[in-house]
Amino acid sequence: MANDVWVYIEHKDGGIAPLSFELLGIGKTMANDLGSNVCAFVIGENVGDIAKEAFFYGASKVFVVEGEVFKGFRSEAYAKATTFLLDKYKPEVALFRATTQGTDVAAASAAQLGFGLCTDSIDLKVDGGQIKMTRAAFGGNYSVTVVNEKAKPQIVTVRPKAFAMPEKDTSKSGEVVKESFSVAEGDLNTKVLEFIKSAVAINLVEADIIVSGGRGLGSEDGFKIIKELADMLGAAVGASRAAVDSGWISQEQQVGQTGKTVKPKIYIACGISGAIQHLAGMRTADCIVAINKDPEAPIFKNATYGIVGDYKQVVPKLVEKFKIKLNK
Amino acid sequence: MKIVVCIKQVPDTEAEIKWDIPKGVLKRDSIDTITNPFDEFALEEALLTRENHDGDIVAISMGPEKANDVLRNALALTVNEVYRLTDDAFAGSDTFGTASVLAAGIKKIGDADIIFCGKQSTDGSTGVVGAEIASILGYSPLTYVSKIRQIDAANKKIIVERVIEGGTEVVEAKLPAIVSVIKGINEPRLPNLMGIRKAAKVAIPEWNAGDLGVDKGKVGTAGSSTKVVEIAVPPPRGAGEILKGEIEDVANIVTDKLIDMKVIK
Numbered sequence: 001m002a003n004d005v006w007v008y009i010e011h012k013d014g015g016i017a018p019l020s021f022e023l024l025g026i027g028k029t030m031a032n033d034l035g036s037n038v039c040a041f042v043i044g045e046n047v048g049d050i051a052k053e054a055f056f057y058g059a060s061k062v063f064v065v066e067g068e069v070f071k072g073f074r075s076e077a078y079a080k081a082t083t084f085l086l087d088k089y090k091p092e093v094a095l096f097r098a099t100t101q102g103t104d105v106a107a108a109s110a111a112q113l114g115f116g117l118c119t120d121s122i123d124l125k126v127d128g129g130q131i132k133m134t135r136a137a138f139g140g141n142y143s144v145t146v147v148n149e150k151a152k153p154q155i156v157t158v159r160p161k162a163f164a165m166p167e168k169d170t171s172k173s174g175e176v177v178k179e180s181f182s183v184a185e186g187d188l189n190t191k192v193l194e195f196i197k198s199a200v201a202i203n204l205v206e207a208d209i210i211v212s213g214g215r216g217l218g219s220e221d222g223f224k225i226i227k228e229l230a231d232m233l234g235a236a237v238g239a240s241r242a243a244v245d246s247g248w249i250s251q252e253q254q255v256g257q258t259g260k261t262v263k264p265k266i267y268i269a270c271g272i273s274g275a276i277q278h279l280a281g282m283r284t285a286d287c288i289v290a291i292n293k294d295p296e297a298p299i300f301k302n303a304t305y306g307i308v309g310d311y312k313q314v315v316p317k318l319v320e321k322f323k324i325k326l327n328k
Numbered sequence: 329m330k331i332v333v334c335i336k337q338v339p340d341t342e343a344e345i346k347w348d349i350p351k352g353v354l355k356r357d358s359i360d361t362i363t364n365p366f367d368e369f370a371l372e373e374a375l376l377t378r379e380n381h382d383g384d385i386v387a388i389s390m391g392p393e394k395a396n397d398v399l400r401n402a403l404a405l406t407v408n409e410v411y412r413l414t415d416d417a418f419a420g421s422d423t424f425g426t427a428s429v430l431a432a433g434i435k436k437i438g439d440a441d442i443i444f445c446g447k448q449s450t451d452g453s454t455g456v457v458g459a460e461i462a463s464i465l466g467y468s469p470l471t472y473v474s475k476i477r478q479i480d481a482a483n484k485k486i487i488v489e490r491v492i493e494g495g496t497e498v499v500e501a502k503l504p505a506i507v508s509v510i511k512g513i514n515e516p517r518l519p520n521l522m523g524i525r526k527a528a529k530v531a532i533p534e535w536n537a538g539d540l541g542v543d544k545g546k547v548g549t550a551g552s553s554t555k556v557v558e559i560a561v562p563p564p565r566g567a568g569e570i571l572k573g574e575i576e577d578v579a580n581i582v583t584d585k586l587i588d589m590k591v592i593k
Contacts, residue, residue, distance in 0.1 A: 010493075017493060073492070075459075075469060100472050100492040107423075107456035111463035115553040116422035119454040132557065138339070138451055143562045150553035189468035189505070193487070194498040203493065208591055233592050251512035252491065257450055258365055258511050265591040283565065287589060289582060290568075303568040305582050309575060317579040325583055326592065 003092040005031040006153065007059070008082065009042045010101050011050050012073045019206055020050075021057035023095045023158055025166035026124055028058045033126035034092060039063060043081045045071040048176075055172045063089070063177045069185060073101055076190050077183050079108035084181045087113060091153045093131055095124075098157035099205065110155045117155035118146050120261070122162045122284065131156075139257050139280030160205050161263040200252060202236040209266045210285075212238035212255060213248075214278070216271020216292060216311065220248040225315050226270055232322050238262065238282075240272045256281035270311040274299025291315065329383030329481050332437055333374040333407070334430055334445040334461075335367040337391055337398045363398040366446025369509045371402060372516040373476065374444045381481050383441075384408040388433045390418060390426060396532050403527035404519030411437075415536040420549030423452075427460035429547055432540040434465065441481065443506045447472060458508030468501035471508045479503075 007023045027038040040054035041063040051062040065081040082105050086094055094109075096102035098120040110117040122143070123134035133156055134145045148154040204210060211230040213223055223237065230237045238255040239248070255262055257277040267285035272278060274290070274297055282288070283302055290303035291314045300306040307314055322328070340360040363371075374385045387402040389395040390413040399410040413433045421429065434440055448455030462469035468486075474496065475489040484503040489496050491510060519527070537544050545551055571578045586592060 012494065073497075075471070079463070079469075103455060104459055104469070104471055107459035108463040108469060110456075111424060111427060111460035114424070116424040117456065118554055119423070119456055134558075136562070137453060140562065143560050144556055145558035145560070146554045146556050148554045189466075190470070190499050190501040192497050193500050196489075196496040196498070198495040205493075251510075254511075257453075265589065266586060287586070288565070288568075289586070295570075300568060300570065302565045304565075305585065306568050306570040307578055307582065308570065308572075309578075313575055314579065317575055318583060321579045321583040322587075322592075325587055 002090065003034050003036040004089075005034065005036060005038045006086070006089075006091040006094045007038065007040050008094065008096045008102060008105065009040050009050060009054055010097055010099065011042070011044060011047065012101075016050055016053065017206065019097070019160060019165065021054060022160070022163065022165045023097060024054065024057040024059055026158070026163040027095055028166065030093065030124060030126050030131070034129070036092065037061065039091070041065075041082070041085055043070050043078050051176050052173070055174045056168050056170050057166045058172075059174065061175050061177060063179060065179050065181050067182050069183050069188075072192055072195065074188070074190065074192060075101070075104040075108065076188050078105050079112065080183050081181055082109040083112040085179065086153050093154045093156060096155070096157045098159050103157050106155050106157050110151075113151070115151035116148070117151075117157070118148060119157045121156050121158045124156065124158065139276055140283050141276070159261065159263060198252065200236075200250075202234075204236045204238055204253065204255065204260050204262050207236035207262070207264050209233050209235035209268075210238045210255070210262060210264045210282075211235045211268045211270065212240065212272060212282075213243055213270050214240035214272030215242035215246070216273065217243060217248070218271070222271065222311070223249055225312065229268070229315050229319050232319055232326075232328060235266075235268075240275075240278045269299055269303070270315060272299055273297045274302060329377070329381045329441045330437070330439050331374045331377055331383055331385045332434055332440045332443045333367075333370050333385060333387045333402070334443065335371060335387055335389050335398050335402060336364045336446075336449050337361040337389065337395045338364045338449050338451040361394055361397060363401055364446055364449045366448055366450070366509070366511065367398075368446075368516040369511060369513050370444040370446045371405060371407070372514045373507070373509055374407070375405060375517070376514060377442065377476070377479065381479055386411070386437050388413060388430065388437070390414070390429050390433070399532050400527045400530070401519060403530055404523035405517065406523060410532055412532055412534050413540065414534050415542075415544070417537050417544035417548045417550070420552060421547050422552035422554040423454050423456050423460055425547040425552050427457050427464055429540065429542055430457070431461050431464040432542050433535060434461070436535065436540055441484070441503045442479070442486070443467070443504065445506065445508045447508050447510045458506050462506040465504075465506075468503070468505035470499060470501055470505050473507050473509050474513055476507070
C-alpha cells in the first residue's frame, strides 16, 4: 500500500475526456516494478461510473471524493481533496496528466504538501526502486532526468500521449473506497460562473492526427484547404506562431514553445518552415510529413516524409487520394 | 490597488544553451537573456490594470545580477518599483523553492491585490510556479487567464476568463489573486527611449534570504526535493525521406505510407 502508484482521473461534469485513463497503463508498469498496485482517484459530483470505468483500464482500487461542492471542475476544491487523499494514504507517486486541469491540481497539491514536483514528464522509469522522471527542457533541445528523494508522494505530471493507452477490459472490477471529505463553500476563494464550450471540435493535445499550417499558407484562406484534409482524416487543425500572429487562426490552435505541446501519431506540416520554437511543440510526433516550397526549410531535417512543393497543389492531391483509398 | 508582477529572465529562445552538467544547473552568465515572453503579457496586463484602476505596480524577479536587465525593462515600461530577490542560497531552486521565495517577496511588499505572472517560462517550462505561489499564500489561484472581465477593487473581487480543456471558464474570485496569463491576452507595448534612459540610472534594490525571512535550508539546491540526475541531448530524429517525382506519384506514396500506419480510420 505504502508504495502504490496513484493516478488522477480527469473529467468534467461527469463527462470523461477520452484519454482520462491513459496513465493507468504506465502506472501499472511502475507498480509492477515497485512491487505495488496502481490505484485511481476521482473527485467530483456523482462520479460512480467513472470510478467503475477506471477498473476497466487496470486500476486495482479506486478512491472517490464526492460532493456538491465538487460539481464541474473547480481547481481549488479539487486540489484540497487531492491534498487530503495524498496526505492520508501517502502513496509512492501520484500521476497527473500535464493538461491545464492536471497541472493546476498537481501544482497546488504539491505546494500544500510542501515540496516540488516534476512536470510534463515524457518518460518514467523505476530504476533500483527509485523513480526517474525525464522531461524536455529548452524547447526540447535537452532532456533532463530528475529524481524526487524527499517528497512522498512524488507528484508528476505526464505529457498527454507520452505512453500508450491501456487496453480496455470491461470484465474487470474492484473495490471503490469512498472518502468523506468536504470543503465549505466559504473556504473557497473562487467560483465558476459559466463554462463556454470551445468551438474547436478536436482538441490538439488529444488528437492522433494533426494537420498544421504556417506562414507559407500565405493567407487565412489557406486554412480552408488545410481543414479539408483534416476533416477527411478526422484530424485536429494546428498552426505555427506566424499563422496565429497573422490573425489567420485562433491562439488556441498554436503548436510550439508559446503554444501547445502535442504528440500525435501523424503531424502534417503545411507551409511551416520549422523554427526551433515550433519544433519544440511537435518534434515527438511519431510521423511528421512536411510540405514546403523551400527545399532548404529546416522542417525537412525533422520530417519523416518531406514533399517539396506548393501546398495548394499537394494538399488537394492528398485529399483526392485519401478519398479513393479510404472509400470516403 | 497594489499590483505585483513576477518576471523572469530567460535565455533568448534563439541562444545556444550551456549547462553545468555536474551541478545540473544552467550556465546563465554566458547566455543572452530576454524577459520571458509570457511575462511580457503579465507586465502589459499590470500596466493596463493600473491605467483602469489606479495604483502602483511593483515588479520582482528572482535571479542573479543579470536579472536586473528585465527589471530595468519593467522600469522603462513605467512600473513604480522593482526588487531583485537574490541570494546564493536560492540557486538551484526547484518550482516549490522558487515559488516560496517569490511568495516571501510578495508578502514583504505587503497588501498586494493582484499578482500577475506568465503562464510558464520558456526555459524550465514547468508552468506551475503561479499555482504554487497561490497555494503557499492562500490567494485565489487564477491560471491560464485569457481575459480580465472585471475588477471590483472596492469589494475585492475579480472576474476572469481562463482557458481550460474543452473551453473557457468564467471565474469570479476574491482578491488577492494570482493571475497567470496566457499568450494573446494583450499586445505588450515597447518601452520608449526616455523610459529606457531613466531606467538605466536607477539602482535596483536587492532582497536576500535574511531580508525575506526565507529559511535557506528550504530553498535552492539544499532545500529542493527534485534533483537533476542526468542531462542529455535527445537523439535527432532520423534523417527523413524526401519524396521526389511527379505530384501524382508522391501523393500516392505518402497516402499509402500513412494508411499503413493504421491510425487513419
